[in-house]
Amino acid sequence: MLIVNPFATATSPAGRDALAHTLSSRFHLDVEHTTHRGHAGELARRAADDGFDVVLVHGGDGSVNEAVNGLLGPPGTFRPGAPRPRLGVIPGGSANVFARTLGIQADPLAATGQIIELLESGQCRQIGLGHTRDRWxxxxxxxxxxxxxxxxxxxxxxxxxxxxxxxxxxxxxxxxxxxxxxxxxxxxxxxxxxxxxxxxxxxxxxxxxxxxxxxxxxxxxxxxxxxxxxxxxxxxxxxxxxxxxxxxxxxxxxxxxxxxxxxxxxxxxxxxxxxxxxxxxxxxxxxxxxxxxxxxxxxxxxxxxxxxxxxxxxxxx
Missing domain, CATH: 2.60.200.40 (Tumour Suppressor Smad4)
Known part of the structure; x- marks a missing residue:
């Protein structure tokens, strides 16, 4: 699943179409656009429930945070080792701190190519997260x-x-x-x-x-x-x-x-x-x-x- 925040700072209709077309030429892809605050989390939760292998987020850090909280659920109910989709990020915000810290390229189309290479080679990392009682x-x-x-x-x-x-x-x-x-x-x-x-x-x-x-x-x-x-x-x-x-x-x-x-x-x-x-x-x-x-x-x-x-x-x- 590709979750797109169409209101993110560094996205454009043409760029979103280009990266979705590039991804769909290699993988079976469902594209979902967010419409309200919290929607990325709802979509990611659905992707986890439906057994998707990967959730990609094209947006800023806020959208990625929502998606992660949707994928993992509340920290108090977290189950280590439970099957859930991997997360990939295609930068689309103003800072993109999380994506850049992971080593993802800043340009969305370049990042899309990088994500494709990583997926096809099976590269994946396990990372730790911080949390409050109800949020990651x-x-x-x-x-x-x-x-x-x-x-x-x-x-x-x-x-x-x-x-x-x-x-x-x-x-x-x-x-x-x-x-x-x-x-x-x-x-x-x-x-x-x-x-x-x-x-x-x-x-x-x-x-x-x-x-x-x-x-x-x-x-x-x-x-x-x-x-x-x-x-x-x-x-x-x-x-x-x-x-x-x-x-x-x-x-x-x-x-x-x-x-x-x-x-x-x-x-x-x-x-x-x-x-x-x-x-x-x-x-x-x-x-x-x-x-x-x-x-x-x-x-x-x-x-x-x-x-x-x-x-x-x-x-x-």
């Missing part, structure tokens, strides 16, 4: 400032403004300046460690990079990967003076460090809790305000059509 995430989730930025970007996209790297950058800068005096904070709890109070923004990563700025990788937890536990990146300040040096380290691929930063690249679980609900994002989608969230990790949760790990490993300084 692929690469990262966050509470606080990054969720504020995602929320602001979604508002701009709904107003008809495209999600460009430049718009993300300026939205991030203005959000930090606007909320620098905010008193909203939360506590982070980790295994075998004292609680970390007063956190102003925190990320839980399932892999690295955390995101991309155009073609540039941003690595908050450089050694976190699909075969490790979760990465945690928690900062107790949104002050510009403290975060400019941290941003400089991120932009020069140096290991993130700062007196206001708490970071670990391999933990079994993370808990965020606040006195009042705070904005949360998951895989680049705003999911509302929450006062408490528990994050866990499940190894080898998903089979993906992707190059082997050795060909997608990046070195870090």
């Amino acid at each position: 995430f692929l690469f990262n989730t966050g509470m606080g400032m990054d969720a504020v930025v995602v929320h602001a970007m979604e508002d701009k996209r709904h107003a008809g403004k495209p999600a460009t790297p430049g718009r993300y950058f300026w939205t991030t800068v203005t959000s930090f300046l606007r909320h620098a005096g905010s008193t909203a904070s939360f506590t982070v709890e980790l295994p075998d460690r004292d609680p970390i109070p007063g956190v102003r923004f925190g990320f839980v990563s399932n892999t690295s990079p955390w995101t991309y700025f155009g073609d540039f990788e941003i690595r908050t937890n450089p050694t976190t990967g699909f075969d490790t536990g979760l990465g945690i990146f928690a900062a107790t300040s949104t002050g510009v003076a403290r975060n400019l040096p941290l941003a400089a380290r991120l932009l020069t691929h140096r290991t993130p460090a700062g007196r206001h930063l708490h970071r670990d690249d391999d933990v079994a679980w993370v808990r965020f809790h606040a006195d009042e609900p705070i904005d949360v994002q998951m895989d680049g989608d705003y999911i509302g305000a929450h006062a408490s969230l528990d994050f866990g990790h499940r190894a080898d949760a998903l089979a993906v059509v992707a190059p082997d790990q050795s060909s997608t490993t990046h070195s870090t300084a």
Whole structure:
């Protein structure tokens, strides 16, 4: 099954027709277009129930997240080893973090050719996923400032403004300046460690990079990967003076460090809790305000059509 989000940032009718024609010339293909939020998950669930071998998603990270949640079902009911379709991704969004991290080419038609080669050669990887009690995430989730930025970007996209790297950058800068005096904070709890109070923004990563700025990788937890536990990146300040040096380290691929930063690249679980609900994002989608969230990790949760790990490993300084 090919699930297509026709509203994704980097898709066009001609491009969608071309990749569907290319795929159908090699495989029996059912093409489904999403029409509403959550539809990719509904279609993927149907594909799993109907015994499809592969589900391909042509869309952005949000569509892929929906499809994975449809394929796997709620984390609490997950059955290891149960038969389910493999997942393949043909990028169609603005960031495509998950596809790029897997080593899938950015151009949709080039990615289609790559997926065909991988399917015909039988290449497949098992990857670990992060999750809350009722939802899986692929690469990262966050509470606080990054969720504020995602929320602001979604508002701009709904107003008809495209999600460009430049718009993300300026939205991030203005959000930090606007909320620098905010008193909203939360506590982070980790295994075998004292609680970390007063956190102003925190990320839980399932892999690295955390995101991309155009073609540039941003690595908050450089050694976190699909075969490790979760990465945690928690900062107790949104002050510009403290975060400019941290941003400089991120932009020069140096290991993130700062007196206001708490970071670990391999933990079994993370808990965020606040006195009042705070904005949360998951895989680049705003999911509302929450006062408490528990994050866990499940190894080898998903089979993906992707190059082997050795060909997608990046070195870090």
